[in-house]
Amino acid sequence: xxxxxxxxxxxxxIVYVLLLLTLFGVAVGIYRLAVGLAQATNLNDHYPWGLWxxxxxxxxxxxGAAFTVSAISHFFGREDYHKxxxxxxxxxxxxxxxxxxxxxxxxGRWHQFYNILVPPYINLHSFLEEVALSIxxxxxxxxxxxxPTLLERWNLETPIRWLNRLILIISAVGVVISTVxxxxxxxxxxxxxxxxxxxxxxxxxxxxxxxxxxxxxxATAAIVVKLTQEKLGMVVDRPLLxxxxxxxxxxxxxxxxxxxxxxxxxxxxxxxxxxxxYSLLIWAELIMGALLPLAILFSRHGERADGVFWAGxxxxxxxxxxxxxxxxxxxxxxxWATYVPHWIEVMSSVGVAAGILLAFILVARxxxxxxxxxxSH
Amino acid sequence: MSLSRRKFIQLAGLGLGGAxxxxxxxxxSGGIEAEDSVAMLYDATKCVGCRACQNxxxxxxxxxxxxxxxxxxxxxxxxxxxxxxxxxxxxxEGERSFVKLQCMHCLHPACASACPVHALxxxxxxxxxxxxxxxxGCRYCMVACPFHIPRFKWxxxxxxxxxxxxxxxxxxVGKGPACxxxxxxxxxxxxxxxxxxxxxxxxLAAHPDRYVNHIYGEHDAGxxxxxxxxxxxxxxxxxxxxxxxxxxxxxxxxxxxxxxxLLLGVPLALAGTRYLTSRQVKGGEA
Numbered sequence: 001x002x003x004x005x006x007x008x009x010x011x012x013x014i015v016y017v018l019l020l021l022t023l024f025g026v027a028v029g030i031y032r033l034a035v036g037l038a039q040a041t042n043l044n045d046h047y048p049w050g051l052w053x054x055x056x057x058x059x060x061x062x063x064g065a066a067f068t069v070s071a072i073s074h075f076f077g078r079e080d081y082h083k084x085x086x087x088x089x090x091x092x093x094x095x096x097x098x099x100x101x102x103x104x105x106x107x108g109r110w111h112q113f114y115n116i117l118v119p120p121y122i123n124l125h126s127f128l129e130e131v132a133l134s135i136x137x138x139x140x141x142x143x144x145x146x147x148p149t150l151l152e153r154w155n156l157e158t159p160i161r162w163l164n165r166l167i168l169i170i171s172a173v174g175v176v177i178s179t180v181x182x183x184x185x186x187x188x189x190x191x192x193x194x195x196x197x198x199x200x201x202x203x204x205x206x207x208x209x210x211x212x213x214x215x216x217x218x219a220t221a222a223i224v225v226k227l228t229q230e231k232l233g234m235v236v237d238r239p240l241l242x243x244x245x246x247x248x249x250x251x252x253x254x255x256x257x258x259x260x261x262x263x264x265x266x267x268x269x270x271x272x273x274x275x276x277x278y279s280l281l282i283w284a285e286l287i288m289g290a291l292l293p294l295a296i297l298f299s300r301h302g303e304r305a306d307g308v309f310w311a312g313x314x315x316x317x318x319x320x321x322x323x324x325x326x327x328x329x330x331x332x333x334x335x336w337a338t339y340v341p342h343w344i345e346v347m348s349s350v351g352v353a354a355g356i357l358l359a360f361i362l363v364a365r366x367x368x369x370x371x372x373x374x375x376s377h
Numbered sequence: 378m379s380l381s382r383r384k385f386i387q388l389a390g391l392g393l394g395g396a397x398x399x400x401x402x403x404x405x406s407g408g409i410e411a412e413d414s415v416a417m418l419y420d421a422t423k424c425v426g427c428r429a430c431q432n433x434x435x436x437x438x439x440x441x442x443x444x445x446x447x448x449x450x451x452x453x454x455x456x457x458x459x460x461x462x463x464x465x466x467x468x469x470e471g472e473r474s475f476v477k478l479q480c481m482h483c484l485h486p487a488c489a490s491a492c493p494v495h496a497l498x499x500x501x502x503x504x505x506x507x508x509x510x511x512x513x514g515c516r517y518c519m520v521a522c523p524f525h526i527p528r529f530k531w532x533x534x535x536x537x538x539x540x541x542x543x544x545x546x547x548x549x550v551g552k553g554p555a556c557x558x559x560x561x562x563x564x565x566x567x568x569x570x571x572x573x574x575x576x577x578x579x580x581l582a583a584h585p586d587r588y589v590n591h592i593y594g595e596h597d598a599g600x601x602x603x604x605x606x607x608x609x610x611x612x613x614x615x616x617x618x619x620x621x622x623x624x625x626x627x628x629x630x631x632x633x634x635x636x637x638x639l640l641l642g643v644p645l646a647l648a649g650t651r652y653l654t655s656r657q658v659k660g661g662e663a
Contacts, residue, residue: 034534035534036531036533036534036535038531038532038533044531045456045457045458045519045528045529045531048519048520049516049520075647075650075651076650077650077654077655107514108514108515108516108529108530108535108536109509109513109537110514111535112510112512112513115494115511115512115513116513118494121494121496121511122493122494122495123490123492123493125625125632126492126493126517129494130632132493172647175647176639176640176643176644176647180636180639180640183635183639184635187631190627190628191490191624191625191627191628192520192521193624193627194523194617194619194624195523203627206631206635331520
């Protein structure tokens with residue numbers, strides 16, 4: 001027990017690197033807010049959306065770790081998932097805080113972002129409004145869900161008792177908001193048929209995005225669980241990871257059937273081979289995000305913690321390519337228009353990613369992310 | 378035969394004056410009928426490309442001219458936050474035509490449907506208006522507009538969307554749009570949408586040899602408040618074939634269907650699985 005405690009208390013060196021990157025990101029972020037978009041980004045009238053939107057659209061399904069694990073553990077009667085609920089919630093919350101940070105940088109009129117909450121302004125026809133409302137509400141839900149983990153450190157029994165009593169309702173609200181949120185992110189593209197490349201535009205884009213959030217969230221959860229348990233010197237919960245792997249596998253198969261079926265019905269299969277740079281993007285996405293992880297998960301590696309971990313990594317990389325495409329590269333602009341992210345766009349994003357990692361490491365070290373008896377293996 | 382431009386404007390203005398004195402910003406659904414709202418008709422066969430409209434637009438809206446590197450005035454090459462309307466020339470295969478670009482003031486605008494905070498709205502009077510006091514600068518409108526019209530003031534610390542206003546502020550004081558009033562050839566006229574459509578049909582009937590037999594904007598993208606006549610296929614002028622369905626149609630229908638389904642279905646599903654699995658657990662224990 002003491003050895004583990006000591007381990008928890010020793011801070012790894014990487015934390016200082018992460019801290020530097022975070023601080024630098026905060027500095028250039030403040031610079032961006034002070035000088036405006038033109039001087040800090042290369043966004044333009046033909047590429048009104050770029051790296052930042054792509055990263056936000058990736059982080060949202062990756063942060064789906066929280067609602068997927070929460071749904072399975074609270075509503076599908078899976079005690080085994082309950083043990084990893086806290087790291088999953090923490091990953092989700094930090095992801096959402098990162099999204100909010102990048103959104104603020106991206107918004108041209110961030111000083112009145114709260115207009116999304118002003119009732120007479122709300123446009124319910126706009127799926128972006130639904131996304132914005134969901135981000136706000138769900139971040140609050142995640143704070144409530146992680147609160148007991150933080151409060152118990154100072155033995156604040158009363159609020160913890162209340163939160164635990166309400167946890168089923170809080171978590172149900174979270175799952176509902178998440179399904180609305182993740183699917184609305186896809187529905188945002190229904191109005192962009194003329195703008196999004198036909199390989200990515202689809203009338204079932206809503207369903208595709210929701211499915212991605214399910215397997216993307218589980219992939220994040222698997223990665224987080226394995227790494228956290230390893231770094232905390234615990235025995236890695238192989239049976240749970242394997243079950244997560246099987247669920248990811250089933251969802252990936254369903255996703256591929258929907259995706260290919262949609263191309264087939266729309267007669268777009270040929271575009272897979274004839275779209276130049278877009279063909280490269282779609283194959284990168286399919287191979288990394290679906291075929292490779294499926295190959296791993298259907299092989300004997302699917303029975304090993306490492307196999308599931310790497311399948312999860314590939315799933316997230318494929319998702320990364322997909323969301324960068326729909327958020328930026330796939331929104332067709334005139335051939336002569338150009339956009340390469342400004343270094344400030346890159347470094348502020350790196351700063352946010354570093355901040356997420358930093359916060360996760362610190363919370364994992366100083367708070368109880370796993371039940372005590374698990375630690376004493 | 379065709380109405381003289383001045384007479385036409387007078388006729389249109391008579392009916393419209395009252396409604397336009399105090400333009401309100403409410404959704405198009407409950408106000409003036411589309412045919413009675415204001416519109417513009419641009420006849421490419423009459424346009425000589427003098428750019429008087431372009432300059433009048435800049436003058437009225439206080440938008441700076443574009444300068445070349447030596448500080449001399451230069452014609453803008455594309456729409457921008459400072460250029461809300463633009464005359465361009467198409468030339469190819471023995472045919473040539475000018476074309477005027479500006480906001481189409483769609484009857485069912487994708488920008489307004491996409492805008493999360495109703496910063497962009499279709500007024501029943503016709504213009505699609507923009508309110509920077511509401512705008513959060515997300516630029517969804519810029520991506521959603523099928524005509525690629527809304528532009529952004531990237532240079533400002535707090536940016537704004539910029540586009541043609543249909544001179545809503547001039548309509549309010551009983552004047553016509555600056556571009557229309559500057560047009561020396563009658564290529565550009567304004568009035569009630571219904572009357573402009575009738576006028577366009579008259580021209581098509583009188584000179585079928587002179588025009589492509591289509592009034593762009595009558596039904597395209599669900600109808601627009603800027604209408605076009607041309608002797609060159611519209612797609613060559615940068616006016617895309619969008620079909621008669623309003624661009625936001627699918628999105629708005631999905632909103633009605635998907636949201637209630639999820640808001641009702643997911644809680645029910647959660648309650649159901651929780652009930653079933655807790656029974657299983659109890660059964661297992663017994």
